[in-house]
Amino acid sequence: MKNNNNSENHTNSMELIFDSKSENESFARVVVAAFCARLDPTLEEISDIKTAVSEAVTNCVVHGYEGGPGKIRLKCILDENELTVEVHDDGVGIDDIGQAMEPMYTSKPQLERSGMGFSFMEAFMDELEVKSGKHCGTTVTMKKRIGVNN
Secondary structure (H helix, E strand, C coil), rough: CCCCCCCHCCCCCCCEEEEECHHHHHHHHHHHHHHHHHCCCHHHHHHHHHHHHHHHHHHHHHEEEEEEEECEEEEEECCCCEEEEEEECCCCCCHHHHHCCCCCCCCHHHHCCCHHHHHHHHHCCCCCEEEEECCCCCCEEEECCCCCCC
C-alpha cells in the first residue's frame, strides 16, 4: 500500500535541552553529526556542520547567558537532504543583530573573542537566520543541504 504523505516518509526531527556550559558544546556537535549521519554526509559536510553548531552553542554560553546558568535548546530537522539546526537560548538577547553579524565584531573583547562566530556559521552552512531581542533570548537557525553541490 502506498502512503501518499511523502513529507512524513522523509522527515525526522529531534530536540535536546541542555545546560549552558562550555563542556556541552562538544556534546551538541556530536549529537547533530550523529543525527544527520543517515544522509551519508562527506567529512567536509560533517566538519562544516559541527563547526557551525559549536559557534552557535558557544554564543549561547558566552553571550546569551554571559557564562551564567541557563538552558540551551537544540532542535534538528531532516527533510529530504536538508538539515535544519535551531539553537535557542533565553538569555540577554542581541541589541543590534546586524552589528553582531559583522566579521570581527565582538561584544566581549575582554574575553579575547574573535568576533567570527556568525561569519563561520554563514560560511559553513547554506542559510543562516538570527532572531533576537533584548532580554528575549536568541534563536539561530541554520540550514545545510547534504550531498548537493552548492
